[in-house]
Amino acid sequence: MARYLPGLQTRDRILDSTRWLLARVGLDGTTLAAILERAKVRSGSFYNLFDSKDEAILTVVREAINAVDPHPDGIGKDTVQELVDAYIQFITGQPTLAKIYLQTAVGGAMHDEALAHRVLSHHETRVTRLADALRRETGTSKAKSRTQAELLLAGLNGLAFHWLLDPDFDISSRAVELVAGR
Secondary structure, eight states: GGGGGGHHHHHHHHHEEEHHHHHHHHHHHOHHHHHHHTOOHHHHHHHHSSHHHHHHHHHHHHHHHHOOSTTTOOOSSOOHHHHHHHHHHHHHSSHHHHHHHHHHHIITTTHHHHHHHHHHHHHHHHHHHHHHHHHHHHHHHHHHHHHHHHHHHHHHHHHHHHHHOOTTTTTTHHHHHHHTTT
């Protein structure tokens, strides 16, 4: 384990730098050069750990999402309400990272196949967890619960975009209405 420690420390410095930059200068100011300079890391060390700047950014965002995950250990325990609450907590509790996630997911993934794959994989995991929770709570078929999960997640994403463009928008109340209307 000791021989891997320098790599783990370098990874932590890169992620800490990425997190710091995203919070202070946003996505546009979080350049690879800025990450490297702040982390005091050379590009070769960076690329030994991450394929791209976007991967480092998504790692920071994924850690933030996992921090509010009701059951990060996996599928099978979540309730729909817990998953919706975690989604809203991520958006409202970490608006800078939420905004960056949405920007990266939409803008970056359209031009980067590897990034698109990661975003779609994350989306698929979220849909599966929602579908499983819906199936447990309502007893609906696998196909119907999957469709309901896709629609619920689409609604949550729409509410998130609205809130990020209009911070006065009451996303929490609207999410309650969305869940009640499912």
